[in-house]
Amino acid sequence: MSENLSPQLLALNFCKNPLCADFGSLNAANYSLSSATNNPQIACINCHSISPIIWPTELNHEVTAQLEHNHAGLTACTSEQCVNVGLNVQLHPNRYYAFGFSGDKQRYRCKNCQKTIVDRFSVENPNLKTHVTILALLLTGFSLKEIAAKLKIQAKTLNDHIKVMATICRQKSSVFDHHWKNKGQKFLLGSDWTFLQPKSQNGVLWVCTGDLDSHYIAQQSLNLSEQKITINHRFIGSDFLASINTAPPAPKTEALKDIIESLNVAHQERTHLNNPLHNQTQLNYPAKSSLVSPIYCTAAHYLQLNQALGNKEQVMLSMSFEPMLADAAMLSFNAMRQKQSLDLLYQVEDESWTEGKTGNKPQLLRFEDSAPPWSLSEQWHLRGKADQRAICQLVESNLTQKQAHQLPKLSSITHYMDRFHAMFKSSVNEPRRKRRPEGLLPLLDIYRAWNNLCHQENPGETPAVNAGISEKPLSLDQLLQ
Structure with missing residues (x-):
């Protein structure tokens, strides 16, 4: 056929x-x-x-849905048919012209479709002190219920404040994202994924991609949609049944080879390699949202990233051992692969592997029923066992095997996700929110902006500072003003 x-x-x-x-x-x-x-x-x-x-029309719908969330509330054209949709007034002033005021807020009109928009960020945040207090309490581990009681406000009022804070953070992120993607011609990226609420069994996946040099988180996506389930292949139905109702096999030992082998066996047992939900023995389907098929979510994630990067000379994308990520990246960056400007690889290493320290010459690592070849290098110590790193080069364009084994670790992406789960533990694990994961979306927007612009890994060093797109860390007041 x-x-x-x-x-x-x-x-x-x-x-x-x-x-x-x-x-x-x-x-x-x-x-x-x-x-x-x-x-x-x-x-x-x-x-x-x-x-x-993977159907083109349905994938385009997913890309549009993710972009709509990222652009929600920004000072930009919102007309879906307009070429200026989602393009920020501050970053693309030539596409708009000033059109008076709405109260004390500046108003603009799109030069293409004539749609009028109001710049809500043209005035100072009237609730700045309250918003800074809320964010400070969130970052120190207070639950939403405790914050509402401490500030003596209703839960709905607190939720409204958090949504406004998320919009402000998206606005700040959009400006810095624009400068990040224009900072050079070569990018070293890393991707990882996890469940948004690991204890909820609700099937919501969280995919993150960041700059491995600066640790700037460039993109994050969830397979969650506010649209109702329709009869197509983009959505997972609420009657979903896993193909295998058993947990993935545990590795025989803690050796890296055994870990990779157990992951490979788990992947091969799936009905489809690119579906991590194959053994989801229970699915607490979201009550007010719909689940998007993981491959559509991840492909849309990388397509947005590909569109943002444009025609760069070289992109190196390293990822955890997950076929869903690899398939989506090959699909989205295929034009770069054809131009020999893409390197794509799996990366697995011991936690104590030291960045910048050279290992021994990579050796071939063989697995049964594993098509892509792996290579293993080791960092020896005077005492104790050696630290190991395994690399599987799926697409080779510019990186040699030796250079691939000297790349930075994925730990910056993994730690970013783990820190969210630890910092917002009470909200992530709240029983009521297991079937209402959409309530975490504003927290994710706030957390990403705070991580990139405020969080100092070393004194004076935030991911934005390390990327060369910010002179100094932003304070909470500067983030939310």
């Missing part, structure tokens, strides 16, 4: 097996399409890899 594969469909569903002779091929004759209407799949004729079909 290769005659049904249009160029648009093949652009998203090409073979993603690096060892296959047809890897990246856009020739419809190299693929076979299943006729199942409820679960259509595509298979590579050469390597027999099978994947669920």
